[in-house]
């Protein structure tokens with residue numbers, strides 16, 4: 239079985255309800271007309287859109303929804319929080335966990351992220367687990383160590399069966415929202431390293447089947463050259479996912495590649 243190519247749009251805290259529904263309708267129509275591969279398109283919307291967007295894409299092959307976060311506990315007195323079970327109950331299939339914005343601004347550490355991954359898997363949500371180094375860490379030459387540590391701390395306790403459900407996203411923090419993209423060669427180097435780390439822990443087959451997405455200023459101009467790298471299986475897209483034309487062009491960047 240080949241690994242899946244995936245392009246996921248992370249809307250972050252953008253779009254009111256009406257704006258989000260317009261965006262999703264346009265994007266779904268374009269993707270339906272223009273995508274000629276089995277590339278999966280995912281919309282990671284704010285929580286308030288998730289139920290309606292999941293309904294809207296329910297019958298669309300290869301289009302899914304994701305939450306951008308979930309709480310680590312099952313249920314209870316956690317005012318303002320959303321559980322994995324709730325996310326699953328509205329029809330979402332994926333959840334982003336460990337995004338650098340959550341690690342930074344909300345102080346999410348590896349203990350917490352482990353629990354979130356466990357909750358997601360328990361409720362049949364596929365985690366899109368984000369890892370990546372800061373600019374200081376890259377300049378210090380410690381990016382490989384940072385990646386190994388992030389994998390070890392939050393994912394290596396999983397059973398091979400559990401790990402095989404995870405999608406990884408390499409998002410160098412210095413490339414997020416900055417217009418600085420990792421070059422295809424820089425990204426490929428890390429993606430190949432990540433796959434080697436997975437091989438060491440979970441074996442060849444699981445490593446070969448794990449989708450590893452690139453995120454950080456990915457746009458319609460650079461998507462094809464990133465996605466044509468052998469270990470880059472798609473993208474996690476921030477800013478460019480807010481324009482239906484741009485997001486569709488990133489999804490269809492796989493059209494001529496067909497890995």
Ligand code: 13P
Pocket residue numbers: 248337409413414415416417453454455456474475476477478
């Ligand atoms: P940008 O594409 O805006 O750089 O954001 C990337 C990202 O953080 C996706 O999760």
